[in-house]
Amino acid sequence: MSVTQYEIIDGIGVIRLNNPPVNALSHALRDGICKAIKKAQKDDSKAIVILCEGRTFIAGADITEFGKPPKSPSLSDMLKVIESSNKIVVAAVHGTALGGGFETALACHYRVALSSAKVGLPEVKLGLLPGAGGTQRTPRLAGVEAALDMITSGNPVAAKKAEKMNLVDVVVDGDLELGAIAYAKSLAEDKAQLKRVRDIDIPASKAGPKVFEAARTKAAKRYRGQQAPQNIIRCVEAAVNQDMDKGLATERELFVELMQGPQSAAMRHMFFAEREAAKVLGLAKDTALRDIKRVGIIGAGTMGGGIAMNFANVGIPVTMLEINQEGLDRGMAIIDKNYSITVSKGKMTEAQKAQCLSVISGSTSYDDLADVDLVIEAVFENVDIKKEVFQKLDRVCKPGAILASNTSYQDIDAIANATKRPEDVIGLHFFSPANVMKLLEVVRGSASADDVIATSMKLAKKIGKVPVLAGNCYGFIGNRMLRPYGREAQLCLIEGASPEQIDRVMQNWGMAMGPLAVGDLAGLDIGYKARQALSDEEKGEPKTYCIADALVEMGRLGQKSGAGYYKYDANTRARINDPEVMKVVEEQAKAQGIARRDISDDEILERLTYAWINEGAKILEEGIAQRPSDIDVVYCFGYGFPVYRGGPMHYADHIGLDKIYARISEFAKQHGEKYWAPSKLLKELAESGKTFKEWAIK
Numbered sequence: 001m002s003v004t005q006y007e008i009i010d011g012i013g014v015i016r017l018n019n020p021p022v023n024a025l026s027h028a029l030r031d032g033i034c035k036a037i038k039k040a041q042k043d044d045s046k047a048i049v050i051l052c053e054g055r056t057f058i059a060g061a062d063i064t065e066f067g068k069p070p071k072s073p074s075l076s077d078m079l080k081v082i083e084s085s086n087k088i089v090v091a092a093v094h095g096t097a098l099g100g101g102f103e104t105a106l107a108c109h110y111r112v113a114l115s116s117a118k119v120g121l122p123e124v125k126l127g128l129l130p131g132a133g134g135t136q137r138t139p140r141l142a143g144v145e146a147a148l149d150m151i152t153s154g155n156p157v158a159a160k161k162a163e164k165m166n167l168v169d170v171v172v173d174g175d176l177e178l179g180a181i182a183y184a185k186s187l188a189e190d191k192a193q194l195k196r197v198r199d200i201d202i203p204a205s206k207a208g209p210k211v212f213e214a215a216r217t218k219a220a221k222r223y224r225g226q227q228a229p230q231n232i233i234r235c236v237e238a239a240v241n242q243d244m245d246k247g248l249a250t251e252r253e254l255f256v257e258l259m260q261g262p263q264s265a266a267m268r269h270m271f272f273a274e275r276e277a278a279k280v281l282g283l284a285k286d287t288a289l290r291d292i293k294r295v296g297i298i299g300a301g302t303m304g305g306g307i308a309m310n311f312a313n314v315g316i317p318v319t320m321l322e323i324n325q326e327g328l329d330r331g332m333a334i335i336d337k338n339y340s341i342t343v344s345k346g347k348m349t350e351a352q353k354a355q356c357l358s359v360i361s362g363s364t365s366y367d368d369l370a371d372v373d374l375v376i377e378a379v380f381e382n383v384d385i386k387k388e389v390f391q392k393l394d395r396v397c398k399p400g401a402i403l404a405s406n407t408s409y410q411d412i413d414a415i416a417n418a419t420k421r422p423e424d425v426i427g428l429h430f431f432s433p434a435n436v437m438k439l440l441e442v443v444r445g446s447a448s449a450d451d452v453i454a455t456s457m458k459l460a461k462k463i464g465k466v467p468v469l470a471g472n473c474y475g476f477i478g479n480r481m482l483r484p485y486g487r488e489a490q491l492c493l494i495e496g497a498s499p500e501q502i503d504r505v506m507q508n509w510g511m512a513m514g515p516l517a518v519g520d521l522a523g524l525d526i527g528y529k530a531r532q533a534l535s536d537e538e539k540g541e542p543k544t545y546c547i548a549d550a551l552v553e554m555g556r557l558g559q560k561s562g563a564g565y566y567k568y569d570a571n572t573r574a575r576i577n578d579p580e581v582m583k584v585v586e587e588q589a590k591a592q593g594i595a596r597r598d599i600s601d602d603e604i605l606e607r608l609t610y611a612w613i614n615e616g617a618k619i620l621e622e623g624i625a626q627r628p629s630d631i632d633v634v635y636c637f638g639y640g641f642p643v644y645r646g647g648p649m650h651y652a653d654h655i656g657l658d659k660i661y662a663r664i665s666e667f668a669k670q671h672g673e674k675y676w677a678p679s680k681l682l683k684e685l686a687e688s689g690k691t692f693k694e695w696a697i698k
């Protein structure tokens, strides 16, 4: 069936688009729209409506066509055909009109939207800018500041708000097709003007250079390291200072620059990686899912409370279980406080908060979990306590209930084997703060049933998480890779760097925070306790964590005790470099017989990032991650990795695996094989000139 159809209904030429799943502007669609508009010029239709079948209006340019040779008509050609139509063209929007989809609507003379619809220009999230007039038409309709905000954030706007912003002319409820045809008819009967957005002038006085300087400063801070927001600001500035055609040329030039650059390649990779991660290899598509109507959570601490909020937010009742009433009250008070913060930020109403709280109940009796469909255990990170909890769950939970652990490191099989139903057991590893962080590692035990895995992946989406399937090993994907990264940070510190240098290098490179500042935030005692549970062999060489251990033993636990690798201002929590820490570093280096030296920023960057990549390659070798891009999703959504670098494995492909392998081999010679034995897969790919991405599609 053709992706476009044209017919005259009630005197109006209706162009119907049908290009599932999201009506992306493929070549066939662009061509079909041009032909239909041209046909309508000559028939006796009084006006034209463009509408879409399926779940949404056009969701944008077809991202799968990016990087391929362009095919005519281009999107810009198509928009020219629409805008220069001699009959009024009305866009009828439902679902989401995004990117090139919204630009198509902006090239129409009028826009009607369902009240549930949203419009937006999310190109910045792909490292791009709206390349088909979006940066020129939006400020002409909505004003410069609103346009800057909308395009640099990429966030969609609901129909009613878009109407207020002058981006939509009419909002309708009920049948969109009928509403749009009626609207087009009334415009034709009233002989309404052909409203071409390109003809609107933006008075230069409304947006002087100061507005753009302020926007540049704000974007540099908010979207640190990203080029697209800066290019967007230049385009909107061109909309003010240049005529439409020159503005469009500026937009094109800056769009192409982004499209050819590494940031957009990385962000487009992440767009598909996120969607791919939800797919479980080898699982039948029609695997029947278990119904999750009620959830139990064991432990109302840091994680349990946040996890409960995710379910309450989508109306799934939660029962929280604690050791005693005091623990329960403490946990519930934290949940209440977290919701209050959301309300104070204007992201939730008091009524919504009350609604969420009303579905969270507390208990100290396991009997209250008899009826739940899923239990998530979030008690102390101790395998014996966890096993005991699972034995109790095995006794009280109904058959078919999913029994999950939020453990960060423990063996899911050991926990599963504490029950008589290991097939119902799985790891659901949330990240802190669990009500905010998007990542969910779904950890498959050796006995986890297919429907338990499929239900967990689906449920993750329902509560707004990005799920990634991981195999069962110490630390799964994310925390396992964090160990060599953290190890190299410690070794760089003792060998010659300062905490400030290490954190600055990683933050300037794009990490949300450097590794030592993260340690201070999480609490240095957590790693300390975890190390104590390890054998000497697992702990690594004494020099590796001696500084971290010394700091904890001095009572420097990180931000919570006011000092760790840094001092913290009691009021502002600002980080302050501390000579005391450097004394500890010098003493420990001396005790370990290490002569400290100058370490370059490049060496720090290579040692920390290549340590990740080598471990990531081992994870792939062992089948712990399904595909390299899953590791990228884990890092971008769970560890503050810069999305514009596309995750560690995409970054590795970008740098070149041969170069990385050669450097890792040098590190192995300098620092020993114990830490730097190169992954077999990395070696193989480096030697055969392949990338991780190419290996994944073998």
Ligand code: 3HC
Residues within 6 Å of the ligand: 021, 022, 024, 056, 059, 060, 061, 062, 063, 064, 075, 096, 098, 099, 100, 101, 103, 122, 123, 126, 128, 129, 130, 131, 132, 134, 272, 275, 276
């Ligand atoms: N091009 C090609 N494929 C696309 C696509 C696009 N623009 N948008 C979505 N898809 C694909 C997805 O990859 C997915 O494929 P899969 O089923 O094989 O994994 C499928 O459509 C469904 O997508 P989602 O799973 O994301 O479906 P949802 O219903 O959850 O969300 C959506 C729908 C809100 C439209 C979301 O897909 C989305 O945000 N899409 C991207 C929108 C976008 O970024 N548009 C701008 C494109 S760039 C542009 O227009 C440049 C222009 O200015 C020149």
Ligand code: NAI
Residues within 6 Å of the ligand: 298, 299, 300, 301, 302, 303, 304, 321, 322, 323, 327, 377, 378, 379, 380, 381, 382, 385, 389, 406, 407, 408, 409, 429, 430, 431, 432
């Ligand atoms: P926490 O110490 O803040 O909370 C644990 C809670 O469990 C306490 O309130 C305690 O009273 C309760 N508890 C202990 N034993 C119990 C039992 N037998 N029955 C009922 N309640 C019991 O710990 P946190 O940080 O919430 O961690 C919980 C789990 O989540 C651990 O396995 C941890 O590894 C994991 N995790 C922690 C993350 C973090 O950043 N804190 C991140 C991801 C996972």
